[in-house]
Amino acid sequence: MGTDTGTNSLASALTSSSGVLFDFDGPICHVFRGLPATLVARELSQTVAEYDPTLGAKAEGIEDPLEILRLSQQGGRGLVLATERTLQEREIEAVAVAGDPTSGASSAIQTAYASGRGVAIVSNNSEQCARAFLDRHGLLSHIHVIVGRPEHQPERMKPHPYSVRRAVQALGVRAEDCALLGDSVTDIEAAHAARTKAIGFANKPHKHEALRAAGADAITSSMSEVADALA
DSSP, rough: OOSSSSSSHHHHHTTTEEEEEEBBBTTOOOOSSSHHHHHHHHHHHHHHHHOHHHHHHHTTTTTOOOHHHHHHHGHHHHHHHHHHHHHHHHHHHHHHTTTSTTTTTTHHHHHHHTOEEEEEEEEOOHHHHHHHHHOOOOOOGSSSSSEEEOOTTTGSSTTTSHHHHHHHHTTSOGGGGEEEESSSSHHHHHHHHHHHHEEEEEOOOTTTHHHHHOOOOOOOHHHHHHHHHHO
């Protein structure tokens, strides 16, 4: 399955871009494929409960580790640091057993780099885990900039535009000349807020409508198609 907003829309969004920003979890790597996110979330909820039993009760049952990190802000800086430290450790463990990059992702990154475009990773995962995975799979040399989640500032994770703006600035290009490719509504929202183009990666059928409703400039379910458009 390819783009549902038209191949020309994807090609237009990418060929007019001098900077390509990739979200990490989804478009490049299935971070928690080998180490389930639910297990990591359970451990983080226990960390939260040790600091604040009432907040721990809120964390119980949340299956997304990043959502528990967001929740930890309600417990103060000490809890944020403890939650963040454990999450980063588990992310690094997770990408070591996550298997190969998303189908077509290596080609997309290599093609973007070979075309002379600026290439960045912009992720709510830690920079360290993204760097470890890219290095493991021989892709690190094709990335100019890696911007992971802001340390000790969960409130600045996407959909906040902070990380996208940092990547654009580091690439030294105009925001309007960049495209962010991500698989979630928060990616689209962050791209719009930072004034870059937004490309939705619908790696699951139900995401098409959500990404379309969020206003993605183009939507694709194939990273190989992204590589073709970049070429």
